Amino acid sequence: MEFRTLVFYFLAAILVFASLRVVTLRNPVHAALHLVLAFFSACGVWILLQAEFLAIALILVYVGAVMVLFLFVVMLLDIDLDRLREGFWSYLPMASIVSLLVVAEMVLVLISRYWGAQESDVPQADTAYSNVRAVGRLLFTEYVYPFELASVVLLVGIVAATALTLRGKRKSKSIDPSRQVFVKARDRLRLVRMPAEKRD
Amino acid sequence: MMIETLQQLLPGFLTPCVNWLAQSGEGVFGSLWPDIVTLVWTVVKVMLIIAPLLGAVAYATFAERKVIGWMQARIGPNRVGPWGLFQPLADGVKVFLKEIVIPAHADKAVYLLAPVFSFAPALIACAVIPFDDFLVLADIDASLLFVMSVTSVSVYGIILAGWAPNSKYAFFGAMRSAAQMISYEVPMGLALVVVLMVSGSLNLVDIVQGQGRGTFAGMGLKFLSWNWLPLWPMFIVYVASVFAECNRAPFDLAEGESEIIGFHVEYSGMAFAVFQLAEYGAMLMGCTLVSLLFLGGWLSPVSFLPDGILWLLVKIFGVLVLFYWVRATFPRYRYDQVMRLGWKVFIPVCLIWLAVVACWMLSPWNIWK
Numbered sequence: 390m391e392f393r394t395l396v397f398y399f400l401a402a403i404l405v406f407a408s409l410r411v412v413t414l415r416n417p418v419h420a421a422l423h424l425v426l427a428f429f430s431a432c433g434v435w436i437l438l439q440a441e442f443l444a445i446a447l448i449l450v451y452v453g454a455v456m457v458l459f460l461f462v463v464m465l466l467d468i469d470l471d472r473l474r475e476g477f478w479s480y481l482p483m484a485s486i487v488s489l490l491v492v493a494e495m496v497l498v499l500i501s502r503y504w505g506a507q508e509s510d511v512p513q514a515d516t517a518y519s520n521v522r523a524v525g526r527l528l529f530t531e532y533v534y535p536f537e538l539a540s541v542v543l544l545v546g547i548v549a550a551t552a553l554t555l556r557g558k559r560k561s562k563s564i565d566p567s568r569q570v571f572v573k574a575r576d577r578l579r580l581v582r583m584p585a586e587k588r589d
Numbered sequence: 590m591m592i593e594t595l596q597q598l599l600p601g602f603l604t605p606c607v608n609w610l611a612q613s614g615e616g617v618f619g620s621l622w623p624d625i626v627t628l629v630w631t632v633v634k635v636m637l638i639i640a641p642l643l644g645a646v647a648y649a650t651f652a653e654r655k656v657i658g659w660m661q662a663r664i665g666p667n668r669v670g671p672w673g674l675f676q677p678l679a680d681g682v683k684v685f686l687k688e689i690v691i692p693a694h695a696d697k698a699v700y701l702l703a704p705v706f707s708f709a710p711a712l713i714a715c716a717v718i719p720f721d722d723f724l725v726l727a728d729i730d731a732s733l734l735f736v737m738s739v740t741s742v743s744v745y746g747i748i749l750a751g752w753a754p755n756s757k758y759a760f761f762g763a764m765r766s767a768a769q770m771i772s773y774e775v776p777m778g779l780a781l782v783v784v785l786m787v788s789g790s791l792n793l794v795d796i797v798q799g800q801g802r803g804t805f806a807g808m809g810l811k812f813l814s815w816n817w818l819p820l821w822p823m824f825i826v827y828v829a830s831v832f833a834e835c836n837r838a839p840f841d842l843a844e845g846e847s848e849i850i851g852f853h854v855e856y857s858g859m860a861f862a863v864f865q866l867a868e869y870g871a872m873l874m875g876c877t878l879v880s881l882l883f884l885g886g887w888l889s890p891v892s893f894l895p896d897g898i899l900w901l902l903v904k905i906f907g908v909l910v911l912f913y914w915v916r917a918t919f920p921r922y923r924y925d926q927v928m929r930l931g932w933k934v935f936i937p938v939c940l941i942w943l944a945v946v947a948c949w950m951l952s953p954w955n956i957w958k
Contacts (some may be wrong), residue, residue, distance in 0.1 A: 392621065392624035392626075392628075416696075418696075418699070418752065420700075423698070424748075425745070441729060441730065441731055442731055442734070445731055445734045445735055445738045446734075446738075446740040448739070448741075448742070449734065449737060449738035449741060452738075452741070452742060452772070453738060453741030453742060453744070453774075454741070457745070457748065457767070457771065460745075460748055460752075461764075461767070462747070464748070464752045464760075474610070519660055519730050520730060520731070521730060521731050521791055522736070564925070566923070566925045566926045566929045567929060567933065569926075570926065570929075
């Protein structure tokens, strides 16, 4: 057995465990933390496949940004642990259909690989091959329109989120730091030179 | 690799021992032996990086108290050992012996996990920091991206430390600090985009070596072709963002005395000390990155002096003293002003300078060929 295989099984075991805990844990914060652990193990598996750019981007985007906001939301919710268990039986039929479908799809994918005798072999790149450069070149040549489209969608999202926070003119009096920082001492303070007065 | 190095480093009478170790290891483990040797050798190298780093973190606290003391016409710590040199050890023993009080309704596991989350990223990021042209633990292709993604994880320490003790004040503090860190990651990332644009590489070694080339470097004045001069606005934005990322003065709202609701109010003893260590570790990492990305890393400022790791250490210490100087000099920002500075000043400056540098690189006056 190769060392890489050992590492793979180690990471894969953690990944499976963490993913199971994400859906079975009752405390949402713990579930979110296990999702973070699952992301880290998936990142390790990708690095084993020499896809280091994707792996690092996974950490940067999902762990560093998405999950942080997710945790914020989960922490700010007032979660009643007992009420979370309500409705288990009423949701069960629908949920079981969906999960069976997902399982069936994944089994089909795996079986086609298995019976199709496709050896899932990873192309071994030489050390001079730069993953980041290759991804970047592809993104900006072959897939430039989908890429730009995705960025436009994100931009629309940013503008929409900003627009949602605008609620007309503020009615209450409030401070405006952009005006405050431009204040000079001259505007607020007048120094008067006065001769000393003699007391009689 | 390890065997040859050991044979060279150790005195001659130990060579048979090393040979015996190599042979018996191969006998016991068979084909796994080379992998095990690599593993052990990597762990040894990791220790060689982490042990000095921990020492540096301990003495960064001492240096801060001394330097700020001198700046304020005080003496600073001078009781423990000669010139107070053993002060960090005394502090370490003190916090180690203190009790860690875990609040009654705290989430115990998360409570103890939070300091780990805040300290570990600074240590992990060291894996790709080059100290020399060759002296780097993992010379990966996207090392700059790696550092960014790993350091972005440290925000979890803050959020979890705020949530786990089940205290409103810690949670408020955590919200503020986390929002500040996330906000300043954006201008920091944009500044790095400009740096990698002019270097054409995400590898820190390449970025440093790229700074040694240019018109001024040809004239022998290497320090004028480092990134700080042509990317001056980015340099300022980056340094200020590092201050904010490390929760340092003038952005140290997490430990503001007047509005003290820092994220670590519920921590005591060693658990609290780990947060302090994390702050200094992040600070050292920030100083190292500033030195590597903008101040030419291990390159010497003039071409008649040799390059070397010493220059890097001098630069890191210089930036560290800048941190202390700023802390001793500037008053603390108010929270809304911190957010305004990040979103309304730094990000537009970064975006504009990004476009300027892009046009500059396409123009005939491109200096980064």
